[in-house]
Structure formats: C-alpha cells, structure tokens
Amino acid sequence: MWWSSIILGGLWLATLAVAYLLHRRGMRLIALLRRQREAMKVEETRVFDFLHGLGSAFSGKNIRASDLHRLIVEGAARILDANGGALYLVDRTGSTLVPTFLSKGCPPLVNVPKHILQQAEVTPMALDSYLRLHPVNKEDGLLARVWQKQEPLFLPSLAQDGLLVQLQGGSKGKTESVIAAPLSYADQKLGVLALANGPQGRAFTLPDFEVFKSIAEQSAFALYNAIVYSEVNEKKNLDRDLEIARDIQRILLPAASPEVPGFEIAGINVPARQVSGDYYDYLTIDDQHFGVAIADVSGKGVPASLIMAMCRSVLRSQAPHNPSAADALRKVNRQLFPDMKEDMFISMAYAILDHAAGELSFCRAGHDAPLLYSAATGKVVKINPPGMALGIDSGTVFDRLTRNTAVPLEHGDCFILYTDGITEALDENGQEYGLERMNSVVQASAPEGAATVVKRLTDDVRAFCGNQPQNDDITLIVIRKV
Secondary structure, three states: OHHHHHHHHHHHHHHHHHHHHHHHHHHHHHHHHHHHHHHHHHHHHHHHHHHHHHHHHOOOOOOOHHHHHHHHHHHHHHHOOOOEEEEEEEOOOOOOEEEEEEOOOOOOOOOOOHHHHHHHHHOOHHHHHHHHHOOEOOOOHHHHHHHHHOOOEEEOOOOOOHHHHHOEOHHHOEOOEEEEEEEEEOOEEEEEEEEEEOOOOOOOOHHHHHHHHHHHHHHHHHHHHHHHHHHHHHHHHHHHHHHHHHHHHHHHOOOOOOOEOOEEEEEEEEOOOOOOOEEEEEEEOOOOEEEEEEEEEOOOHHHHHHHHHHHHHHHHHHOOOOOOHHHHHHHHHHHHHHHOOOOOOEEEEEEEEEOOOOEEEEEEEEOOOOEEEOOOOOOEEEOOOOOOOEOOOOOHHHHHHOOOEEEOOOOOOEEEEEOHHHHOOEOOOOOEOHHHHHHHHHHHHHHHOHHHHHHHHHHHHHHHHOOOOOOOOEEEEEEEEO
C-alpha cells in the first residue's frame, strides 16, 4: 500500500524535524546555561576578589580608613556593574550621615537644590562638590530612610518609584535605579552603603539586591573591625604618650632626698595612673633656709599633671630668697588664678626649714593638716591652721587667710606632709585607710628615721588595699629633726 509508505515517510520526516528543532532548542538552552554559568563564575570571582580585598586591608599594620572606604564602594559597584556608589558613615554625634567616599560619576543619592543644578550646567564640578560635602540629616531623603529604619531599600527604576524623582542631578546626573542598605554590626549603626545607576546604566534586579545585601553585611563587619583596630592603635599611641609624660614628670619630681643640716628628709610619690596630679618638691631658698612643698591638684590624670607642672614652675620662681612661706604662696596664687578653670584648684602645704636655727615654719593653703610626732611623748597631733586652696580666689580672701605657722621641733620629732591618697585609700570592702591607722604606723616607725616612716606607711597602705586598685595619687614627705 503505497499511501501507507507515504504516511510513514511523512511521520519519519516530521520526527526528524521535531528532533532537529529540539536539538536546536537544546543547543540554545545549553549555550544559555553556559553563558549563565560563565556570568556566575565572573560574579563569584568578583565577590571573592572583594572579600579578599577586605581581608587584605587588615593584613598590614596600618589601615587607612580612606582606602577601606574606597575598596568597599568600588568593589560593590564592580560586582554589580553599577555606574557608581557611595558610603555614608555616622558622625561622632550620631545625628548625621557624612559622605566618606563617592565613586567618580556616582548619580545623586541626596536631593540636590536647583541652584546647584543650574551651576552644574556651567561648572560640572559643582555637583560633585555638593555631593561630596553634603551631610545627610535624619529627615533627608532615601538615605535617611534606610538609616532610620535599618532596612535595605530596592528602587529598580525611576518609573516604578516616586522617591527617585527627587534624585535628579540635571542632564549630567540623573538617577534611574538605586539599591541601599544600612551598615550595622554588634548593635552599632555605622552608616549606609548605596549603589546607583543613571540613564546609561541598567536597572538593578532582585538577584542584584540579594548579592548587595551580602556585600553590605561584609562591609559592616570590615568597618567595625577597622574602628576597633583604630581604637586599639589610638590607645597604644596614647599609652606611649603617657609613658613619655610619666618619664618627664619623674624628672620634675625630686630624684633623691636632700641633705639639710639638722634635719632628715624622705619623700615619695606613687601615681594612681601613668601621670600624677600630686606634687612635692625641695627648694633651696638661701644659705640659711630650705623649702619643702607638697600639693594636690583637683582631678586626676593628664589635666591634673599639667596644672601640677605649672604650679611647680611658679613656686620655683617665687621661692628663692623668700624665707616666708605665706608670702611665697600669696604670689603663687596671684599668678595661677587667672589661668585656673572654675572647677580646678590646688591644695598645698609649704614648709621652710631654718637649718641655722633648727626651726620649722609652714603655710597651709587648704591642704590636709600635717602631722607632728613628738619623740618625747610618742603622740601624733594635727597642725591645722586656716588656709584656702590656690586658684579659687584672686587674693582678697586668700591673702587674709594665708599666714605662717611656727612648729616647735625637738630631737627625734617628725613633721609629716601627705596627700589624701593615703588616708582615703580603700580596701576590698570599701573601708578607708584612715588617719588613725596612719598615726599608729607613724608612732611605731618614727624612732627609726624618716625613710623608715615613708617605707612602712606605703607598705601598710598597699597591704591594706590588697587587690583593690589605687584610686588616688599618694604623696608623702617626712621631716625628722636630728
């Protein structure tokens, strides 16, 4: 049957045609899958390069913030084939986003005033300058929205979202598509990363958006680590500066006990921090008189140490050839007062030894009352004349309260000057060392000499405090008549 042969032939030809079409479609599908695979490989390579770059940024000893910011923005733009991108970080006040890096040709991500757009038509750099300098406040457009809500934003095209209508930069900088994400890590809001495409670029897709969110997470982690790294470096630099300051301060304090005929003198300063706000000094006044000063600046640390250095300089300028402690302190107060802040002052006690006569007088300017140990009775008493701290009054009241007090000394008697870092030292239970305990140590050690009193007192304070950190500077001077 000839017609059955024709039908079979037709079916065979139809089968061949279908097979051919399926083959062609399969080849096209394979080619498409290959292209997609190649595109995925390229994208994976770009992402890997981006992550590798972030890691490399931390491999050196120094991380430049500007290099890291550029790496984040340009890396994200390269991975997603964006026209440009921008990184905005939160300022120190936490109230404003500041542009830290904008890639070249990045379309506007903030609202641009009309006069800037008009100026940009004549001077193209006007738009770039505005974008690079303009901070973002909490109510300022889409970047503020991302920052405040802490949610990523996907604006695929100008036609689909009215929020993009405001982001127009004139004929040279229209914004057609935007993706943005907040940068946060460890509960810290660091800023916002955004990519933008203009008319010459493509619209971002949802897969782009998913990749971008991952990039933002890694960028936030890198920025957080950069901040931590920077803070560690700053602390190291500060510690190094404080070490230098401590060495300088040691030079300003006495290096050894002085030799004064008829007297034995020993002193010590133990800072609570790297530098001390306490001060003590030995001053040669003339052939017959010798000065011993102790002071405590309000506050602690570097500010107190600077005031201490200033006080030392002024006292040293007034001490020579002036055997009156009160007169010297009046002059010191008049010089210091104009430069003292309202919340700062200096308490001081200044003793003058007349080694020719074997006598001691002193002036108390608001300082802790000195102690007098009597070798004859074994008792310790406070010598507590009136006085006002330096730097509080210009001189009207200070001069009236400031006067010299003579202290009678017999063989073996001790005159003890100290700061409240001793009496107010705390143990692990919050109990103060106190004056009574101090008096007991003085009574037990005074017969063995000034240096013994200093050593036993400081050792006893350390033993009393145990593991409790020292909370104030300790300074102690013992003058013993021999």
